[in-house]
Each structure stands twice: as C-alpha cells, then as structure tokens.
Amino acid sequence: xTASPTGLTGPAGARAASGPGSPGAPLLELHDVDVxxxxxxxxxxxxxxxxxxxxxxxxxxxxxxSGSGKSxxxxxAMDLLPVPARITGGSIVVGGVDVTGMAPARxxxxxxxxxxxxxxxxxxxxxxxxxxxxxxxxxxxxxxxxSRSAARARAVDLLAQVGIxxxxxxxxxxxxxxxxxxxxxxxxxIALSAEPGLILADEPTTAxxxxxxxxxxxxxxxxxxxxxxxxxxxxxxxxxxxGTCEELNVMYAGRIVEHGRTEVLLxxxxxxxxxxxxxxxxxxxxxxxxxxxxxxxxxxxxxATTPCPFAPRCPAQVERCLTEVPPLASVGHGHHSACWRxxxxxxxxxxxxxxxxxxxxx
Amino acid sequence: MSGRTEQxxxxxxxxxxxxxxxxxxxxGGGAEELLAVQDLHQHFAAxxxxxxxxxxxxxxxxxxxxxxxxxxxxxxxxxxxxxSGCGKSxxxxxxxxxxxxxxxxxxxxxQTLHGAPTRQQRRLVQMVxxxxxxxxxxxxxxxxxxxxxxxxHQVVPRGAVPARVRELVDLVGLPxxxxxxxxxxxxxxxxxxxxxxxxxxxEPKVLIADEPVSALDVSVQANIINLLLxxxxxxxxxxxFVSHNMAVVRQISDRVAVxxxxxxxxxxxxxxxxxxxxxxYTRLLLSSVPRLSTQRIPAVxxxxx
Numbered sequence: 024x025t026a027s028p029t030g031l032t033g034p035a036g037a038r039a040a041s042g043p044g045s046p047g048a049p050l051l052e053l054h055d056v057d058v059x060x061x062x063x064x065x066x067x068x069x070x071x072x073x074x075x076x077x078x079x080x081x082x083x084x085x086x087x088x089s090g091s092g093k094s095x096x097x098x099x100a101m102d103l104l105p106v107p108a109r110i111t112g113g114s115i116v117v118g119g120v121d122v123t124g125m126a127p128a129r130x131x132x133x134x135x136x137x138x139x140x141x142x143x144x145x146x147x148x149x150x151x152x153x154x155x156x157x158x159x160x161x162x163x164x165x166x167x168x169x170s171r172s173a174a175r176a177r178a179v180d181l182l183a184q185v186g187i188x189x190x191x192x193x194x195x196x197x198x199x200x201x202x203x204x205x206x207x208x209x210x211x212x213i214a215l216s217a218e219p220g221l222i223l224a225d226e227p228t229t230a231x232x233x234x235x236x237x238x239x240x241x242x243x244x245x246x247x248x249x250x251x252x253x254x255x256x257x258x259x260x261x262x263x264x265x266g267t268c269e270e271l272n273v274m275y276a277g278r279i280v281e282h283g284r285t286e287v288l289l290x291x292x293x294x295x296x297x298x299x300x301x302x303x304x305x306x307x308x309x310x311x312x313x314x315x316x317x318x319x320x321x322x323x324x325x326x327a328t329t330p331c332p333f334a335p336r337c338p339a340q341v342e343r344c345l346t347e348v349p350p351l352a353s354v355g356h357g358h359h360s361a362c363w364r365x366x367x368x369x370x371x372x373x374x375x376x377x378x379x380x381x382x383x384x385x
Numbered sequence: 386m387s388g389r390t391e392q393x394x395x396x397x398x399x400x401x402x403x404x405x406x407x408x409x410x411x412x413g414g415g416a417e418e419l420l421a422v423q424d425l426h427q428h429f430a431a432x433x434x435x436x437x438x439x440x441x442x443x444x445x446x447x448x449x450x451x452x453x454x455x456x457x458x459x460x461x462x463x464x465x466x467x468x469s470g471c472g473k474s475x476x477x478x479x480x481x482x483x484x485x486x487x488x489x490x491x492x493x494x495x496q497t498l499h500g501a502p503t504r505q506q507r508r509l510v511q512m513v514x515x516x517x518x519x520x521x522x523x524x525x526x527x528x529x530x531x532x533x534x535x536x537x538h539q540v541v542p543r544g545a546v547p548a549r550v551r552e553l554v555d556l557v558g559l560p561x562x563x564x565x566x567x568x569x570x571x572x573x574x575x576x577x578x579x580x581x582x583x584x585x586x587x588e589p590k591v592l593i594a595d596e597p598v599s600a601l602d603v604s605v606q607a608n609i610i611n612l613l614l615x616x617x618x619x620x621x622x623x624x625x626f627v628s629h630n631m632a633v634v635r636q637i638s639d640r641v642a643v644x645x646x647x648x649x650x651x652x653x654x655x656x657x658x659x660x661x662x663x664x665x666y667t668r669l670l671l672s673s674v675p676r677l678s679t680q681r682i683p684a685v686x687x688x689x690x
Contacts, residue, residue: 232629234670240675266675305610313614316608316611317604
C-alpha cells in the first residue's frame with residue numbers, strides 16, 4: 024500500500040487536457056513505464072519501458088511467464104507496488120490525468136475512484152473477521168456516502184450481479200464459509216462497489232477449479248457487456264485470455280514483445296517467443312506426439328540482457344539481435360512486434376519445437 | 386526377513402514377460418497390474434472438541450475417498466482427474482502408502498499392503514510431489530538428497546553411490562554441476578526434475594505423480610511432461626498421473642479416471658473419454674476447459690460494437 028513517489032519522472036499533467044470521461048478516451052495509459060526493485064545484490068529491473076492502453080468496455084490481456092513483470096506492471100498502474108519496488112520512469116495517465124507527479128493521497132483517491140483490482144487469492148484479500156456483505160457495503164458507505172441501509176441494499180444488489188444466489192442470506196456469511204469461486208465473486212463485487220470504469224485483474228482464476236473458473240470468467244464477461252466495464256487481465260494462461268480478451272500483450276523479461284488483436288496474434292504470431300509459447304500449451308482436444316518446448320531459461324533481470332532479451336533462446340536469431348534493441352514496431356493492423364525478423368515469420372527456422380521432436384524420441 | 390525376500394521374489398518374477406504390452410485399448414488387456422486399489426475408503430473424522438462431544442449427533446466425517454477401485458498396469462499411464470476436494474490426492478497418498486485406508490485394500494504387484502509398505506514395497510512405488518519448493522530439503526545439496534535415498538535403501542553399493550547420483554542427475558536432464566548445488570539455486574522446473582530424480586533413485590516400477598506440473602509455467606510444464614514421457618518409454622515406467630488439468634492429462638495418459646466427490650464417475654481409454662464422455666460431470670469438466678480458440682472472440686465483439 025505504500026505510495027512510492029520517489030524518482031517519478033514524466034510530464035506531470037501534460038495529458039490532462041483531454042479531460043476525463045470523454046467517450047472513447049482511454050481510461051488507463053501507461054507510457055514507457057519502468058519498475059525497479061532495489062535488492063541487496065543489486066537492482067532488479069523488472070519492468071522495462073512498458074506502454075499499454077485500456078478503454079471502457081474493452082478487455083486487454085497481459086500474458087507472460089512468471090518473472091516477466093506482468094503483475095508488477097498492473098500493480099504499478101494501481102499504485103500498489105510491493106515495498107522495495109518503485110516506478111523509475113515513464114508516466115501513468117488515468118482518466119486523462121497524469122498521476123505520476125500527484126501527491127500520494129490524491130493519487131490514491133484518483134486511482135481508486137476509477138479503477139479497482141482483483142487479486143489471485145481471494146481468501147487473503149478478504150477480511151476474515153468481517154461479514155462479506157459488510158465488506159461489499161464498506162465502499163458505498165464510506166466513499167459514496169450512502170446511509171447504512173442504502174449501502175446494504177447496494178451490496179445485496181452487487182452480490183446478485185456477480186451471480187451469488189440468495190444474496191440476502193449470503194450477506195451475513197464470513198469468508199471462510201464460502202467456496203473459492205464464491206469468495207472471488209465477493210472480491211469482484213467489492214471491486215465493482217466503487218463503480219470503476221476499469222477492473223485490473225491479477226490472475227483472478229488461477230486458484231480456481233476449471234468449472235468455477237468458467238463461471239467467474241463468465242461473470243467478468245457479462246459485466247463488460249452489460250455495464251461497459253473495461254478490464255485488464257493478467258494471467259499466465261493463454262487459453263484463459265484467448266477466450267476473454269480482444270487484445271493481447273505478450274511480455275517477456277520485463278518488456279512487451281508483441282501486441283495485437285487476440286485472434287490475429289494467436290493465428291499468426293509475429294514474435295518467435297509468442298509462437299513458441301503458443302505451441303507449448305497442451306491442447307485438451309488433440310494429443311500430440313510431443314509438446315514443444317523453449318530451450319534455455321529467461322534472462323536474469325539483475326544483469327544486463329542481450330539487446331533482444333529472447334535472442335539466446337530464439338531459433339530465428341540473427342546477428343542484429345545481439346547488437347541492437349528491436350523496437351516494438353507495427354507489423355500492420357494494430358499488430359506490433361519487437362523482433363527484427365517480424366516481417367518474415369515464414370523464414371524462421373521450422374522451429375523451436377521440431378528440434379525437440381527429433382530429440383529423445385528418435 | 387525371509388518373508389520379505391519372498392515378497393521381493395514375487396514382485397520381481399513377472400517383470401520379464403509382457404514387457405511390450407500396449408494398453409492403449411483402454412481395457413488394459415492382459416497386462417499385469419502393478420498397483421491396484423480395491424474398494425478403497427478413506428474417511429477423516431473432524432477433530433472433536435469438548436463441545437461437539439457434549440452435544441448430540443454423530444461426529445462429522447469427511448469421506449475423502451468413498452469406494453474406489455482402480456488399477457495401473459505395466460507400462461501404462463493412468464490419469465486421475467478431478468477438481469479440488471474430489472479426493473484424488475488422498476487416493477494417490479493411500480496408493481503410495483502414506484495413509485492407511487479406512488477400509489479397502491492397496492495392492493503392489495498383487496501383494497496386499499498391511500499398514501505402511503515395507504522397505505522393499507516402497508522401492509516399487511514412488512511419488513513425485515506437486516510443490517518442488519517445499520518437497521526438497523533446502524539445506525541438502527542435490528547429491529546429498531539423492532545419496533541419502535540410495536544409501537538408506539541400499540540400492541547400490543556405498544562406493545557406487547556418487548556415480549549413480551551423477552547418472553540420475555543426467556537422466557532427468559540436469560547439468561553435472563547440479564550435484565553440489567542447493568535447491569535454492571534452481572528454478573521451479575529444475576526442482577521438479579530433482580523431485581523426479583529422487584523418485585527414480587529407487588528404480589520404481591510405478592511413479593505416482595501428484596500434480597507434478599501445476600506449479601510450473603507452460604513452457605516449463607511442457608518440458609517436464611516430455612521428460613515423463615521419455616522416462617516412461619526408456620525405463621518402462623507405469624504412472625498414476627494425478628492432475629486437475631485436463632489438457633495435460635490428455636497428453637500423457639493412456640487411460641483416464643474422472644473423480645468426483647470421492648468416487649470415480651467415469652473411467653476409460655483417454656481418447657474415448659475425451660471424445661464421448663458418458664458421465665454428466667465429465668461433460669461439465671470438459672466443456673469448462675478453456676481452449677486456445679479464437680472462435681469465441683467474434684461473438685463477444687458482435688455484442689460490443
């Protein structure tokens with residue numbers, strides 16, 4: 024919860040002109056955001072120049088493997104970075120106002136009235152000593168200034184919206200009396216209670232069973248459709264984002280390496296990392312002879328990486344990857360890739376995985 | 386001790402024949418069963434405090450496993466799927482001899498377990514755990530962890546232990562220097578390889594893997610699945626593969642058993658169960674699996690714009 028205003032740079036208020044709430048205006052914009060974590064052995068540069076936009080009614084996915092910086096990016100946007108981590112560069116514009124230079128208290132007020140966050144572990148996110156209904160009613164009562172009874176009615180209404188049956192009775196339940204899926208719904212209801220334009224969800228269904236996961240994703244999709252709530256979904260599960268988000272950002276070693284519309288990106292990835300990642304996902308409908316894997320390991324973010332961080336593991340690597348940083352450049356139709364060979368995916372050596380097929384199985 | 390030696394002989398005897406038995410047809414054919422549970426029940430009684438004992442009513446009992454019969458035959462991988470709380474982990478722990486079942490029996494190669502498995506029986510069935518972070522001793526190097534197992538079970542003569550440790554490390558695809566390193570210097574996938582090496586140290590016939598890839602990233606998960614597939618082929622391992630991930634089970638299993646509320650609701654050849662699920666719960670489970678498809682996106686779009 025510590026606000027970390029230290030070292031913030033960027034043109035404070037420069038983008039305020041566009042004004043909040045103008046239709047179609049992005050609710051959240053990240054411009055070249057850097058996050059660093061000072062550690063005893065050095066500085067871990069966890070997020071490296073990430074830019075991202077999310078608008079009302081739009082669902083944006085942020086995928087990557089553990090350590091890619093996806094969660095920290097989201098937490099930086101919500102000003103909820105864990106203690107030693109801090110934003111060291113770039114700007115964050117929320118509702119048309121640059122919040123990077125704001126005083127911590129004002130910034131929190133500004134952010135929490137426009138965005139809300141859902142966490143992976145619903146049990147630890149909830150207060151175990153409070154009835155769930157009272158937790159949902161807290162924001163309407165304290166923030167929106169509703170009376171006790173009005174806040175209660177609002178909470179019951181929210182519980183019903185997230186698909187909790189018999190909300191009047193569930194209102195009195197404690198978190199430990201509810202199942203995992205129910206708890207996550209309570210968290211979603213709490214997130215909705217401040218009427219945010221945007222929900223930031225950090226692995227919201229990772230701890231849930233598949234049948235429950237399908238229900239919770241259904242609730243989120245419904246909110247987006249019916250109330251026009253925007254969503255940024257962080258997950259490691261490509262299958263989850265593919266069914267939920269219209270736009271995807273793939274992160275690797277603290278950078279966004281590919282960005283585009285979901286169907287385009289899944290169908291014809293223009294970054295070798297995305298291509299490899301997609302092929303390592305097991306298909307529930309089709310057993311394969313052998314799953315494709317990515318050789319090597321992600322780089323240590325405490326050290327300097329190669330100009331293209333994926334180069335050491337990349338089958339399509341050329342000399343330029345080791346000398347020049349590939350920018351996140353357009354490859355057409357809102358599709359961006361940070362690869363020097365993004366324009367010739369058909370030329371990439373047949374891949375990453377076919378090598379593995381030859382391997383031990385032969 | 387003579388009783389034990391007989392058991393070992395019985396265990397070892399039938400291993401020669403049926404080595405190439407394929408059990409893909411789902412019936413298991415005539416292949417010898419290596420690990421079986423018969424009408425297994427495992428109930429847990431809630432801890433009864435003073436108040437509940439003073440009150441009326443029977444103490445509450447959780448029937449984690451409520452009458453399951455399942456067999457793993459030579460050379461086959463049986464996938465055990467179900468959601469959290471369905472009893473799949475309890476079943477696998479009973480099968481590994483970590484719990485003594487409330488009723489029913491566990492058989493290792495035809496021998497019924499009475500209480501905890503004997504040292505020889507433990508060599509037949511080994512377990513790989515879900516969490517590669519907490520299942521390894523953080524203060525022992527990989528070499529010490531593996532060496533301890535080898536020495537305790539006297540798998541190889543004492544002098545040959547270091548060489549065997551190096552072999553095991555190589556078998557699971559870790560670099561030779563891993564022998565002298567502590568678990569903390571490894572990534573999740575590498576730690577899971579150490580866990581697999583530890584299980585393989587005893588040269589078991591059956592590996593029980595309880596969610597071995599659930600804590601790992603997709604690309605690493607693919608690595609471990611491939612490793613298990615290779616080991617199955619090169620060592621002729623049989624496996625009980627417990628997972629909640631239907632896609633992973635699809636890749637690795639010859640047969641699948643679907644568990645729900647402590648009972649197996651459906652069992653059959655993997656392709657058959659996935660293509661034509663008969664049980665309503667299996668159908669629900671399969672339809673809930675998120676898929677890497679782009680087909681659902683346009684529908685949502687149409688409503689949005």
